[in-house]
Amino acid sequence: MSEKRYDDILLISDLDGTIVPRYEMISEENINAIHAFTERGGAFAIATGRAPGAALPYLEGIAVNAPSIFFNGAMLKDLSADCVLESRTLDGDIWRDFAAQVLFRFPRACVEVYTADDCNVLTPEENDDPRLDDEFYNVTRRPLRDVEQETWLKFFVCDAPVNLTFVERLAKELGIDKISTSFYSDANYLEYVAPGTSKGDMADVLRAMPAYAGRRVVACGDYGNDVSLLRTADIGVAPADASEEAKAAADRVGVPCGEHLIAWVLKEVL
Template identity: 70%
Template sequence: MSEKRYDDILLICDLDGTLIPRYEMIAEDNVRALNTFTAAGGVFAVATGRTPESALPYLDGITINAPSIFFNGAMLKDLSADQVLETRTLEGDLWRTFAARILYQFPRACVEVYTQEQCNIISPKENDDPRLEEEFYSVNHTTLRDMEDATWLKFFICDAPINLSFIERLAKELGIDQCSTSFYSDANYLEFVPPGTSKGAMAEVLHAMPAYTGRRVIACGDYENDIELLRMADIGIAPEDASKEAKEAADRIAPPCREPIVPWLLREVL
């Protein structure tokens, strides 16, 4: 019997909550299945809110043979060539005003500004979200003043959900909602990226590249920031323990995140 081939498939996977259970690494079963997939002609890319630097430790030993999506769609980067192919940026002085208001009005928030190079924290160090140390983030503790002239790709706030709802209201009051796309990537994580930016929008850019344009897109994701990716795919897949909105956007429901999704995908979907 001939070996199964995946020459017509582009697989794009979210990391946290999809390939990676919280505070764990990618299961060996997922690693083996991904490498089987690429060895048989499949193309694999990551789509994550992380920086490339914080994603790479999880991807050791995995063949990634297409450019990947970072900062929830604000960057497309070829990891093998260490080359940034596209970015989307937050423009205007209004972002500095918004950041200053959050720092003043929400003194316990962890406020992060993402540039192409790194994660910059402009709130007090004691406010740092534990994930930063536990999940391989290299951070630069700095001030809003020092970030004023930098090029921002993503603006991120970690705080109690009730406070984030007030920050959403502040964004509307200042007009931030008119010059950004915002979403939750967890109950206490509110993110702002440039207008029209999403994992799904950048996946469209990736799919339009000549090397991938003829392939069917299979996408996997678990949260609000994955919805556009799931919708653009030919087949969108969400784990059973994904958010309600992600499951509604998906075509297929996989087992929970703790059960490796890629072997299931190769067996049940492809």
């Protein structure tokens, strides 16, 4: 019997909480499944909130053979060619004003501005979220004035969930909500990207490229920032331990993150 081919499939997967358990790496079972998928003609991409540099350590030895989505949809990059294909930015002085207000009103928050290569942390080290030390972020600690003239791709606030509701209220007061897309990537992570920006929107850009046109899109994700990706896919898959929002958006619910979701997708979905 001949081996199954995947020439008609574009598989896009989130990392954290989907195929990367917290503070762990991608399992050997998932790595082997990705290899089997790409060797048989499948196109594999990732879609993450991370910057490329913070994602690459997880992908060592993995055949990511399609352009991938970073900053929750603000960048599409071909990793093999080290080439940015599309990016969407946070433009205007209003973003600098918003950052200044957040820094002033929420002194215990961890506030981060993402540029193309760096995670710029604007707050003191004692405010840092633990993931900055444990998850390969290229951290540069800088005051707001030093990043004001740079190109911003994502604005990120980590704080207690109740405080983040007040950050959202501030965003409405300043009109930020009208010039951005915002979402939670965890209960205490609130993120802002350019308007009309999401993993799902950038996945549509990817699937329209000639190399991937006509392929069915299978997408995997676990949290609110993955909902648009799950909905735009032909088949959306959430792990069993995903958020209720992600599971509601998915067509299939698979095994938990720690039990090798990509291997499950190849066996049970494809």
